[in-house]
Amino acid sequence: MNALTTSAAGLRRAARNHIRTPRLETPFHERLAALSEVNDWYSWAGYKAPHSLFDGELEYFAIRSTAALFDISPMVKYRITGPDAERYLNRLTLRDVRKLAVGRVQYTAWCDDHGHVLDDGTLFRLGEADFRLCCQERHLPWLLDSAFGFSVDIREETEEIAGLALQGPTSYAVLRDAGFAGVEALKPFAVVSFQHEGGEVTISRTGFTGDLGYELFVPRAKALSLWDRLWSAGELHAIRAIGYGALNQARIEAGFIVANTDFVTAEGALRADRERMPDEIGLDWLVDPDKPNFNGRKAILDARRNQTLKYILVGLEIEGNIPAEHAIVYHRKKHEAGIVTAGIWSPTTKRNIAIASLERPYGSKFTEDLWVEIYAMRELQYQKLMKRAKIVPRPFVKLARRTATPPGLK
Incomplete structure (x- = not known):
């Protein structure tokens, strides 16, 4: 076998291995896999995510009637900090970041120089110079290039931060019974931190369903204990885990849009x-x-x-x-x-x-x-x-x- 044949065989093996590369598992995958009755998974940003866990119709009604738990860990998350973080993000995004108070969340979007939308997402102000940007697509090279001349630190924290969306009319009752005292005072688009297992969980009154709901972010190592805390408290409130199919129904009813579904991002457009x-x-x-x-x-x-x-x-x-x-x-x-x-x-x-x-x-x-x-x-x-x-x-x-x-x- 000559060198050319060996090289070609190596390329074929690499291609097969690439196809076989398993999707990443989120910090909550162990719990989701145990609940899954239909083995209906899809790929979300390289992660294995459920399209449905048991019945799409019943999962939808969990959102509208009781409490639904949805794994949002694959959502891309960036931490942006530093003396110029506010000025940098104000240059980047469409809304005025100077008006975003600490402990508040802002739905926003950002464009290229031609005014075409690159993505939309949520901007969390966790401190005076501490922000978390959540979105659908990955933008790290573009974010870093845009930071020229600004004193900021930008890093992706998608893998290290686990996320859950708790949505539905009994979602507050679940948090209350899980011991998150004071969460009833949380107004829409507000965010606050709580202690959890010797660490910290941030809870925002946000969501993608148009219903009463919250989003929780916690370090990966504390993910399963947070799930179990919510699941135990939610048993009396008919909590259910759901997949994207049910969430998609609710977001359409709420009139929310999804990047590369309802519009093509500027970086993803071929024409x-x-x-x-x-x-x-x-x-x-x-x-x-x-x-x-x-x-x-x-x-x-x-x-x-x-x-x-x-x-x-x-x-x-x-x-x-x-x-x-x-x-x-x-x-x-x-x-x-x-x-x-x-x-x-x-x-x-x-x-x-x-x-x-x-x-x-x-x-x-x-x-x-x-x-x-x-x-x-x-x-x-x-x-x-x-x-x-x-x-x-x-x-x-x-x-x-x-x-x-x-x-x-x-």
């Missing part, structure tokens, strides 16, 4: 016409034009002034009860207007709802006579259905308990 500005994905309200210069500011404001925005993200209500995910949207049944990025039959509203990206002037000037083309399986054949759609406000579901402080005691 220029796939990129989106904040105003084109419903994030115009995040842009603070009065703060100092930030990435994409000129491009965003120029697009507004010159009226060159090309797309608009809308909520749709569709006749019938067949979900329209990925369906094409038409105007007057013949002019292609856009595409449904996410759609479900909403169990809470009893409506067929969707989030759609439309090409202007559809959705802005032309808002009537919209239709979606759905292909439904009927007796082993796909049947084409044209269903009328109307633009409706988001969120589709708005629950008073999400913001009530103190939360209802159940």
Whole structure:
């Protein structure tokens, strides 16, 4: 066997081994695997995550009726500290970080110099010069390049920090009975620290369900003991572990968007016409034009002034009860207007709802006579259905308990 043949064989082995490379396991995987009845896993940022654990429909109703526990450890997390941390993040993101108080969380987004959205996420201010940035995609090289001239330290802490989302009407009762005294005073988008097993857990009143809920972050070594603490306290409150399928239903009802699902990130887009500005994905309200210069500011404001925005993200209500995910949207049944990025039959509203990206002037000037083309399986054949759609406000579901402080005691 010559050197060339040996090299080729080595490359083939490397390719096979790459395919076989197992997905990483989150700090809570041991508990999730023990609860899993359907072995329905998917890959989230390289981690093995459950799409469902026992029954997607019942998992959804755990969110809306009792308490649901969802592993958010794969969410990408960056710790940003240093004397210039506030100034750096204010230069980076759309909202004014100077207005973000210690112990508060800010939903935000960030763009490239052309005003195209790179990602959206949550920014936690844990101290005067101590921030945690959580998002969908990895951005460390870009964050480091953007830090030139700023006195900041940036590091990824995704692996070392475990995260749980506790959502639903009895979520507060679970925390109360788990011994987190004073958590009832936590207002929406507030964050506070508690002692746990000789360490610290931070709890924020945030979530991705549009319901009463919290997110908890703890060092990896304390992850299982935190799970067990919540699970034990939650038994009397019908706590259930859930997968992404149920969470996705709830987030659509809440009108929340997901990167690379409802829009393509600027770094992930293969074609220029796939990129989106904040105003084109419903994030115009995040842009603070009065703060100092930030990435994409000129491009965003120029697009507004010159009226060159090309797309608009809308909520749709569709006749019938067949979900329209990925369906094409038409105007007057013949002019292609856009595409449904996410759609479900909403169990809470009893409506067929969707989030759609439309090409202007559809959705802005032309808002009537919209239709979606759905292909439904009927007796082993796909049947084409044209269903009328109307633009409706988001969120589709708005629950008073999400913001009530103190939360209802159940």
